[in-house]
Amino acid sequence: DAGVIQSPRHEVTEMGQEVTLRCKPISGHDYLFWYRQTMMRGLELLIYFNNNVPIDDSGMPEDRFSAKMPNASFSTLKIQPSEPRDSAVYFCASSLTLAGGYEQFFGPGTRLTVL
Amino acid sequence: AQSVTQPDIHITVSEGASLELRCNYSYGATPYLFWYVQSPGQGLQLLLKYFSGDTLVQGIKGFEAEFKRSQSSFNLRKPSVHWSDAAEYFCAVALIQGAQKLVFGQGTRLTINP
Numbered sequence: 001d002a003g004v005i006q007s008p009r010h011e012v013t014e015m016g017q018e019v020t021l022r023c024k025p026i027s028g029h030d031y032l033f034w035y036r037q038t039m040m041r042g043l044e045l046l047i048y049f050n051n052n053v054p055i056d057d058s059g060m061p062e063d064r065f066s067a068k069m070p071n072a073s074f075s076t077l078k079i080q081p082s083e084p085r086d087s088a089v090y091f092c093a094s095s096l097t098l099a100g101g102y103e104q105f106f107g108p109g110t111r112l113t114v115l
Numbered sequence: 116a117q118s119v120t121q122p123d124i125h126i127t128v129s130e131g132a133s134l135e136l137r138c139n140y141s142y143g144a145t146p147y148l149f150w151y152v153q154s155p156g157q158g159l160q161l162l163l164k165y166f167s168g169d170t171l172v173q174g175i176k177g178f179e180a181e182f183k184r185s186q187s188s189f190n191l192r193k194p195s196v197h198w199s200d201a202a203e204y205f206c207a208v209a210l211i212q213g214a215q216k217l218v219f220g221q222g223t224r225l226t227i228n229p
Contacts, residue, residue: 004158031215042219042220042221042222043159043205043219043222045216045217045218048215048216050215056216091158091159093158093159095215097215102147102164102209102215103149103161103164104159104161104217105161106151106158106159106160107158108156108157108158109157109158
C-alpha cells in the first residue's frame, strides 16, 4: 500500500485566495483525520470522519475552514478565504477500527504558506 | 480536561548514549498511550503503544516505554541512540471511549551529537 497520500506537498498562496488540500487514506481504513501543526500550537486535531461521516469538527478554527469526505478514498480540507495565520503544515491521517489497534497512519503533510 | 505534558522541549544526547523522553498525562482513568516520531519534513510514525497488560512495551527501532500508573507517566527510552534517531517525538493519549481521537503532547526535539 502507498500509505496516506496528500497533495499538494507545498502550497503558497496569497491572502484571500481559496486553498484546497487533498487526502487519500489507506484503502480499507474507516477513520480519517485532519491535523494542523504549527510551532506555537503544536499538533491540533481539526476534524475527523468515520465511514465518510464527520464525527467531531470541534477543532475547526472558524467558518473559513471546511472539510468533506465524498467517498472512502478521498477527502478535502478547504480554506476560504485564506489568511496568513493559516500558514502551517496540514496532516491527514487514517486508521482502522479495533483490529487496527487505533494506530493512526499519517501522510507526509502539506506545507501551506499564505502571504 | 485531558492533557498530555512533555516537559522537555529539546534534548541533546551523544551518539551511543542512553535516552529517556518524559511524558505525563492527566486523565481520570488510564487512557491508551502512544509514542510517535516525526523526522524532518515527514509525517508521524508510530513507535509503540500501550493499551493494557505488561507495563513495559517494546516498539520499533529499539525503543521501549514504561507505563507507571502511580506517576501518570509513559516515558520513552532507548539504551543507545543512533544519529538517525534525531527527530521530534510526540506522546499521545486516547480515552478508551472514543479511542480514535488522540491528544498529542507538544513534542520533544531530539538532537544527536556525533
